[in-house]
Amino acid sequence: MSKGRLEAFSDGVIAIIITIMVLELTIPHEAGLDALRPLIPKFLSYVLSFIYIGIYWNNHHHLLQAVRQINGSILWANMNLLFWLSLIPFTTGWMGENHFAAWPVALYGTVLLLTGFAYVILTRMLIIYQGADSTLAIAVGRDFKGKVSLVLYAVAIPLSFVNSWFAELLYVLVAAMWFIPDRRIEKALAG
Amino acid sequence: MSKGRLEAFSDGVIAIIITIMVLELTIPHEAGLDALRPLIPKFLSYVLSFIYIGIYWNNHHHLLQAVRQINGSILWANMNLLFWLSLIPFTTGWMGENHFAAWPVALYGTVLLLTGFAYVILTRMLIIYQGADSTLAIAVGRDFKGKVSLVLYAVAIPLSFVNSWFAELLYVLVAAMWFIPDRRIEKALAG
Amino acid sequence: MSKGRLEAFSDGVIAIIITIMVLELTIPHEAGLDALRPLIPKFLSYVLSFIYIGIYWNNHHHLLQAVRQINGSILWANMNLLFWLSLIPFTTGWMGENHFAAWPVALYGTVLLLTGFAYVILTRMLIIYQGADSTLAIAVGRDFKGKVSLVLYAVAIPLSFVNSWFAELLYVLVAAMWFIPDRRIEKALAG
Amino acid sequence: MSKGRLEAFSDGVIAIIITIMVLELTIPHEAGLDALRPLIPKFLSYVLSFIYIGIYWNNHHHLLQAVRQINGSILWANMNLLFWLSLIPFTTGWMGENHFAAWPVALYGTVLLLTGFAYVILTRMLIIYQGADSTLAIAVGRDFKGKVSLVLYAVAIPLSFVNSWFAELLYVLVAAMWFIPDRRIEKALAG
Numbered sequence: 151m152s153k154g155r156l157e158a159f160s161d162g163v164i165a166i167i168i169t170i171m172v173l174e175l176t177i178p179h180e181a182g183l184d185a186l187r188p189l190i191p192k193f194l195s196y197v198l199s200f201i202y203i204g205i206y207w208n209n210h211h212h213l214l215q216a217v218r219q220i221n222g223s224i225l226w227a228n229m230n231l232l233f234w235l236s237l238i239p240f241t242t243g244w245m246g247e248n249h250f251a252a253w254p255v256a257l258y259g260t261v262l263l264l265t266g267f268a269y270v271i272l273t274r275m276l277i278i279y280q281g282a283d284s285t286l287a288i289a290v291g292r293d294f295k296g297k298v299s300l301v302l303y304a305v306a307i308p309l310s311f312v313n314s315w316f317a318e319l320l321y322v323l324v325a326a327m328w329f330i331p332d333r334r335i336e337k338a339l340a341g
Numbered sequence: 342m343s344k345g346r347l348e349a350f351s352d353g354v355i356a357i358i359i360t361i362m363v364l365e366l367t368i369p370h371e372a373g374l375d376a377l378r379p380l381i382p383k384f385l386s387y388v389l390s391f392i393y394i395g396i397y398w399n400n401h402h403h404l405l406q407a408v409r410q411i412n413g414s415i416l417w418a419n420m421n422l423l424f425w426l427s428l429i430p431f432t433t434g435w436m437g438e439n440h441f442a443a444w445p446v447a448l449y450g451t452v453l454l455l456t457g458f459a460y461v462i463l464t465r466m467l468i469i470y471q472g473a474d475s476t477l478a479i480a481v482g483r484d485f486k487g488k489v490s491l492v493l494y495a496v497a498i499p500l501s502f503v504n505s506w507f508a509e510l511l512y513v514l515v516a517a518m519w520f521i522p523d524r525r526i527e528k529a530l531a532g
Numbered sequence: 533m534s535k536g537r538l539e540a541f542s543d544g545v546i547a548i549i550i551t552i553m554v555l556e557l558t559i560p561h562e563a564g565l566d567a568l569r570p571l572i573p574k575f576l577s578y579v580l581s582f583i584y585i586g587i588y589w590n591n592h593h594h595l596l597q598a599v600r601q602i603n604g605s606i607l608w609a610n611m612n613l614l615f616w617l618s619l620i621p622f623t624t625g626w627m628g629e630n631h632f633a634a635w636p637v638a639l640y641g642t643v644l645l646l647t648g649f650a651y652v653i654l655t656r657m658l659i660i661y662q663g664a665d666s667t668l669a670i671a672v673g674r675d676f677k678g679k680v681s682l683v684l685y686a687v688a689i690p691l692s693f694v695n696s697w698f699a700e701l702l703y704v705l706v707a708a709m710w711f712i713p714d715r716r717i718e719k720a721l722a723g
Numbered sequence: 724m725s726k727g728r729l730e731a732f733s734d735g736v737i738a739i740i741i742t743i744m745v746l747e748l749t750i751p752h753e754a755g756l757d758a759l760r761p762l763i764p765k766f767l768s769y770v771l772s773f774i775y776i777g778i779y780w781n782n783h784h785h786l787l788q789a790v791r792q793i794n795g796s797i798l799w800a801n802m803n804l805l806f807w808l809s810l811i812p813f814t815t816g817w818m819g820e821n822h823f824a825a826w827p828v829a830l831y832g833t834v835l836l837l838t839g840f841a842y843v844i845l846t847r848m849l850i851i852y853q854g855a856d857s858t859l860a861i862a863v864g865r866d867f868k869g870k871v872s873l874v875l876y877a878v879a880i881p882l883s884f885v886n887s888w889f890a891e892l893l894y895v896l897v898a899a900m901w902f903i904p905d906r907r908i909e910k911a912l913a914g
Contacts, residue, residue, distance in 0.1 A: 155348060155402050157728060162356030162544075165735030170364065172809050173743065177816040181824035200809070204802045208795070211728050222399070226520070229395045236363050236391070243368040251372035329799070346539060346593050353547030353735075361555065413590070417711070420586045427554050427582070434559040442563035537730060537784050544738030552746065604781070608902070611777045618745050618773070625750040633754035 153220050156228060160210060163232045167239060168203045171196055174243040192246030198321060199242040202262070205328045206235060206269070216286040217276055224279060227272040234265035255317050256310035262321065263303035270296055299324045344411050347419055351401060354423045358430060359394045362387055365434040383437030389512060390433040393453070396519045397426060397460070407477040408467055415470060418463040425456035446508045447501035453512065454494035461487055490515045535602050538610060542592060545614045549621060550585045553578055556625040574628030580703060581624040584644070587710045588617060588651070598668040599658055606661060609654040616647035637699050638692035644703065645685035652678055681706045726793050729801060733783060736805045740812060741776045744769055747816040765819030771894060772815040775835070778901045779808060779842070789859040790849055797852060800845040807838035828890050829883035835894065836876035843869055872897045 175192055178185035210231075241261045245254040270293070277287045306320040366383055369376035401422075432452045436445040461484070468478045497511040557574055560567035592613075623643045627636040652675070659669045688702040748765055751758035783804075814834045818827040843866070850860045879893040 152406075155352060158349060158731060159352045159356055159398060159402075161728060161732045162353055162735055163360055165732055166357055166360040166739055168805075169736055169739040169743065169809055170360065172813060173364075173746075174368070175813045177747070177813065177820050179820060181817075181821035181826055183826050186830075197806075200806055204799070207732060208798055208802075211732075211798070215725075225399055225402075226395075229399075232359075233388075233391055236360055240363060240366045240368065244372075247368050247370060248372035253372055253374050257377075343597075346543060349540060350543045350547055350589060350593075353544055354551055357548055357551040361551065364555075365559070416590055416593075417586075420590075423550075424579075424582055427551055431554060431557045431559065435563075438559050438561060439563035444563055444565050448568075534788075537734060540731060541734045541738055541780060541784075544735055545742055548739055548742040552742065555746075556750070607781055607784070608777075611781075614741075615770075615773055618742055622745060622748045622750065626754075629750050629752060630754035635754055635756050639759075 153214055153217060156220055156225060157214055160228060160232060161207075164203060164207045164210070164235065167235055168200060168207075171199055171239045171242055174239070174246065191249045192243070195242045195246035195250075198318075198325065199238050201325050201329070202321075203235065203238060205325065206231075206265070209269070209328070213273060213276065213286075216284075216289055217280060219279070220276075221279055224272070224275050227268070227275040231265065231268040231272050234261060234268045237261045238265070250314045250318060252311045252314050255314040256307050259303050259307040259310065259317060259321065262324075263300060263307065266296070266300050266303060270300070295327060299327070344405055344408060347411055347416060348405055351419060351423060352398075355394060355398045355401070355426065358426055359391060359398075362390055362430045362433055365430070365437065382440045383434070386433045386437035386441075389509075389516065390429050392516050392520070394426065394429060396516065397422075397456070400460070400519070404464060404467065404477075407475075407480055408471060410470070411467075412470055415463070415466050418459070418466040422456065422459040422463050425452060425459045428452045429456070441505050441509060443502045443505050446505040447498050450494050450498045450501065450508060450512065453515075454491060454498065457487070457491050457494060461491070486518060490518070535596055535599060538602055538607060539596055542610060542614060543589075546585060546589045546592070546617065549617055550582060550589075553581055553621045553624055556621070556628065573631045574625070577624045577628035577632075580700075580707065581620050583707050583711070584703075585617065585620060587707065588613075588647070591651070591710070595655060595658065595668075598666075598671055599662060601661070602658075603661055606654070606657050609650070609657040613647065613650040613654050616643060616650045619643045620647070632696045632700060634693045634696050637696040638689050641685050641689040641692065641699060641703065644706075645682060645689065648678070648682050648685060652682070677709060681709070726787055726790055729793055729798060730787055733801060733805060734780075737776060737780045737783070737808065740808055741773060741780075744772055744812045744815055747812070747819065764822045765816070768815045768819035768823075771891075771898065772811050774898050774902070775894075776808065776811060778898065779804075779838070782842070782901070786846060786849065786859075789857075789862055790853060792852070793849075794852055797845070797848050800841070800848040804838065804841040804845050807834060807841045810834045811838070823887045823891060825884045825887050828887040829880050832876050832880040832883065832890060832894065835897075836873060836880065839869070839873050839876060843873070868900060872900070 175189055175196065178189070238261060241254070241258040245251075245258045248254045273290055273293065273296070277284065277290065280286050302320050302324050306317040309320065310317040366380055366387065369380070429452060432445070432449040436442075436449045439445045464481055464484070464487070468475065468481065471477050493511050493515050497508040500511065501508040557571055557578065560571070620643060623636070623640040627633075627640045630636045655672055655675070655678070659666065659672065662668050684702050684706050688699040691702065692699040748762055748769065751762070811834060814827070814831040818824075818831045821827045846863055846866065846869070850857065850863065853859050875893050875897050879890040882893065883890040
């Protein structure tokens with residue numbers, strides 16, 4: 151089974167997810183600068199989630215580049231990833247709407263954690279199918295960054311109830327860590 | 342006529358359908374966990390429909406893999422399938438909004454039944470065009486799973502008025518049955 | 533300049549146009565069958581526009597199949613077509629919302645007429661670029677169906693103010709006339 | 724790293740951005756022609772932004788045609804461009820909703836300016852990666868049109884507070900200047 155349509159479908163879904171988030175920035179009826187002020191938390195949430203979804207798209211792109219063939223389980227592991235990604239516009243909107251209150255920030259992290267798990271599952275499925283000595287398996291290696299991300303999300307979730315800005319800081323940290331595209335695979339493919 | 346753009350267009354439409362459903366999860370103005378409670382039925386409907394549309398995308402992917410050429414009738418049979426799929430966000434939303442009441446659950450099943458019929462029609466059109474001794478015709482065979490699904494939907498619709506949870510159970514059952522991608526075609530292509 | 537991205541972009545825009553129309557079917561808060569009754573005119577408008585946009589996608593698909601290279605003018609002629617197509621969800625919604633009243637039906641026809649003109653312009657641009665003796669030029673020929681459609685729209689617009697159902701009848705007639713994909717190009721390519 | 728998925732993803736995002744803007748044209752509950760009058764400024768804003776996004780798509784198309792390989796920085800420079808483009812539906816809606824008042828018109832120009840910068844950054848990244856003697860570098864040259872556009876936006880923003888129609892005039896001027904697709908690259912590729 152070729153990977154072409156899986157990539158095309160994932161691109162479509164991710165493109166829509168990243169774009170519909172902007173619909174949460176409801177257009178004010180007033181023309182003054184003051185009318186934009188209540189949108190600031192929504193805008194900040196949007197920026198963070200745009201970067202996160204951009205990271206997932208980038209990594210997904212890299213991940214599938216090292217792959218030739220896929221099977222049914224991989225299709226569903228990918229669908230699972232898209233499902234959790236599709237909840238990000240909701241958690242982004244709830245977080246922005248409620249000015250980074252504890253519960254919305256915790257839920258935001260929970261969805262990030264589950265999206266991260268879904269990505270790990272997809273990676274594992276791909277490695278199983280490609281073999282433990284494949285380019286992909288070597289490139290992913292022990293997946294240090296992936297594991298650290300999951301730990302940081304897991305720390306951030308309870309932290310939201312102490313101070314939701316600490317949790318946000320951790321989300322920003324994870325994003326910064328991944329902002330650099332996955333050079334491991336690029337290197338392995340080149341080497 | 343090549344199948345490339347048919348696949349691309351279908352991927353686009355299905356990607357949008359699966360994603361706009363999430364817009365039904367309206368963002369609560371309150372920050373507490375209680376604010377999420379009314380969304381639970383909508384969320385459950387979303388999960389079920391996400392899986393259904395995922396199944397249709399997977400099967401559509403498999404179906405067209407066994408095909409090389411298409412014609413005008415196939416284009417329209419595919420458009421018919423996309424039309425019924427496009428109604429799923431509406432029936433999903435109505436079902437979630439009204440906590441799985443009888444009429445919404447019956448309409449949900451009706452649209453699933455008509456989507457199922459549209460898929461059968463598309464399959465038949467493809468087989469007619471490919472020939473009765475084609476890989477596709479052999480792979481689809483007597484299409485036992487397809488027929489059982491239609492029967493189960495047809496049973497679920499009146500059952501909604503007895504107890505809508507029985508109907509839901511049947512929808513979940515059909516989804517579970519199809520969750521495994523269509524190995525018949527994979528096997529036939531490999532063999 | 534290759535046509536690949538033009539097709540991909542057009543597929544994306546048309547896929548979104550055909551799908552967002554369904555968002556006009558607002559989900560009723562009540563669970564009874566009565567709650568669906570006010571949606572009937574919106575649903576009928578949706579069906580008509582779904583078929584129209586399906587026809588445009590089919591014909592666009594056929595048109596570009598007979599083409600290898602494109603230029604900047606063709607890109608903009610295509611963008612012009614997408615612009616008028618993008619107004620169809622609005623006119624569809626207005627027509628359905630107001631139960632096929634005169635002005636909405638006339639506007640619906642006006643947008644169809646301008647979309648039709650945009651399609652004619654795109655076809656002419658492609659023929660100029662391909663040459664008057666190209667497969668495309670021969671296939672399109674005198675474009676009888678295209679011209680009749682424009683005349684029927686032009687008749688339907690004033691007719692909306694006499695009886696909007698007569699206008700609707702003409703819209704259905706044009707759709708029926710185009711429902712059969714453009715066999716002229718298929719034949720010319722095959723012969 | 725191949726450019727295929729970058730193009731596909733960008734096409735998807737741009738297609739959605741150009742299409743969701745039309746959702747701002749809220750459907751009137753009345754059937755008369757008067758009901759359309761309040762939509763005129765929204766419609767004009769929509770037309771302007773449709774042309775702008777069309778221009779970006781066209782130029783993006785041309786830009787990437789002259790490119791074979793991409794890297795991680797280019798992926799992010801592209802994501803940055805898509806981010807600013809994704810804000811255009813919001814600024815378009817705000818400008819139309821408030822009948823071209825000073826602040827919305829200034830913000831519209833600010834987002835155009837930042838989108839323009841993002842495009843310049845993407846172009847620079849591509850030239851760095853392709854080399855200063857590449858077809859692309861020669862085609863882009865001193866990028867006179869790009870620089871003039873940025874200057875005109877920068878002039879238009881403060882001008883919005885003097886008379887917002889002067890600012891609009893500049894936006895229309897820049898659009899007109901770019902309406903002609905980037906023949907520099909076409910010529911360089913052909914020559």
